[in-house]
Amino acid sequence: MSTPTDLPLAGLRVLDLSRALAGPFCAMILADLGADVVKIEPTPDGEMVRGWGPFKDGISVYYLSIHRNKRSLAVNFRDPRGLDLIRRLADKADILVENFKPGAMANMKMDYASLAARNPRLIFASITGFGTTGPYGGWPGVDQIAQGMSGLMSLTGQKESGPTRVGIPIGDVVAGMWAALGVQAAVIQRHATGKGQMVETSLLAGLIGLLTVQGQRQLSLGETPGVAGNDHPVIYPYGMFQAKDGPFNMAAATEDMWVKLCKLLGMEDWITDPEFKDNAARNRNRDAVKQRLNGKFASRGKLAWTLELVKLGLPAGPIFTLDQVFSDPHVNETGIVEEIEHPKLGKLRLIANPLRMAGLGGRSVRSAPPALGADSRRVLEDFGIASAEIDALVASKTVQVA
Numbered sequence: 001m002s003t004p005t006d007l008p009l010a011g012l013r014v015l016d017l018s019r020a021l022a023g024p025f026c027a028m029i030l031a032d033l034g035a036d037v038v039k040i041e042p043t044p045d046g047e048m049v050r051g052w053g054p055f056k057d058g059i060s061v062y063y064l065s066i067h068r069n070k071r072s073l074a075v076n077f078r079d080p081r082g083l084d085l086i087r088r089l090a091d092k093a094d095i096l097v098e099n100f101k102p103g104a105m106a107n108m109k110m111d112y113a114s115l116a117a118r119n120p121r122l123i124f125a126s127i128t129g130f131g132t133t134g135p136y137g138g139w140p141g142v143d144q145i146a147q148g149m150s151g152l153m154s155l156t157g158q159k160e161s162g163p164t165r166v167g168i169p170i171g172d173v174v175a176g177m178w179a180a181l182g183v184q185a186a187v188i189q190r191h192a193t194g195k196g197q198m199v200e201t202s203l204l205a206g207l208i209g210l211l212t213v214q215g216q217r218q219l220s221l222g223e224t225p226g227v228a229g230n231d232h233p234v235i236y237p238y239g240m241f242q243a244k245d246g247p248f249n250m251a252a253a254t255e256d257m258w259v260k261l262c263k264l265l266g267m268e269d270w271i272t273d274p275e276f277k278d279n280a281a282r283n284r285n286r287d288a289v290k291q292r293l294n295g296k297f298a299s300r301g302k303l304a305w306t307l308e309l310v311k312l313g314l315p316a317g318p319i320f321t322l323d324q325v326f327s328d329p330h331v332n333e334t335g336i337v338e339e340i341e342h343p344k345l346g347k348l349r350l351i352a353n354p355l356r357m358a359g360l361g362g363r364s365v366r367s368a369p370p371a372l373g374a375d376s377r378r379v380l381e382d383f384g385i386a387s388a389e390i391d392a393l394v395a396s397k398t399v400q401v402a
Helices: 022-032 061-066 080-091 112-118 143-149 170-193 203-208 212-221 255-264 279-284 286-297 302-311 329-333 376-382 387-395
Strands: 013-016 036-042 070-075 095-098 123-128 198-202 238-243 246-251 316-318 337-342 346-351
Touching: 013 022, 013 080, 022 036, 022 061, 022 070, 022 095, 022 123, 022 170, 036 080, 061 346, 070 080, 070 376, 080 112, 095 170, 112 123, 123 170, 143 170, 143 203, 170 198, 170 203, 198 203, 238 286, 238 302, 246 302, 255 279, 255 302, 279 286, 302 316, 376 387
Parallel strands: 013 036, 013 095, 036 070, 095 123, 123 198
Antiparallel strands: 238 246, 246 316, 337 346
């Protein structure tokens, strides 16, 4: 794979030593933006998610979702020659991404201090479950544990069900996004200082960093919010309502929108009623507001109501299942899904990078997720490893090729 030279991060070399989700998601963002990302995978089986289902023709769908635009180099991490090879590659890299348990990189002599002593320009991105200091610094961390300990689960769910996890590994994804943001800031700072630095985040910190108004309510007012259900915590009516054919979302987020909604539904009496005329009053009387609105909405379908509300400038939309999302004309016409040729699967549809910028040239998916070791030889050649040494590394099974 050759990366176009006019992309935003073109020219940057990234070693992706991470596994599972947070680190690979970070590296994928960097790859989408044009960095040359080398996924360094342990032999003989590669990245752990290659073995996670579900599968399409024997290929992990999980792997497909987070490894576009990367090259695969397969190395035996148990062979001292393999670890030495990775250190040599890090000497010529701009960025390294890892999410091993705290201490693992130091045991391999690939912690930031060791690698920066050899390559002071290296930017070292480390993602952990809970950070490396504090009482939980040495704990292993996974997404659901972080969702619970960040307070996010306490805000998510219904009163009847109690705390509920988000339906995707949001802690992993968010940590990866924070790390990618930090890496890019470090690249900019390196232009001025000539030096790299360590960029750290954690699943726990990443999710706490998203708490915004709910977190500030606790810090400033001492209010401990409970599960928010499907309604906005402080604005009403703003949430899920029931139409004739099922639920949809609607947001009367301003007083002007509330007046328009009341006129549309023939509820003019509530425009001036002191029990409902402003947001504070409606928040106190949520049950009464929801009951009356659902009674009105029951007369028509959710798409019909959506169109009526949008005409008036009120945000609204049906609640889609994923099959509906990916068959939706708006989703398909706006390039949220892109298609690439996969050597085994043929035409492969992938969720594209959601950023839109001229520097990406109109698309973000430039290569399919690679087979294990598919790029081993070419990567080593690009990093200046001599052909004879590459042959010896392959022969000794220190490096695996596809």
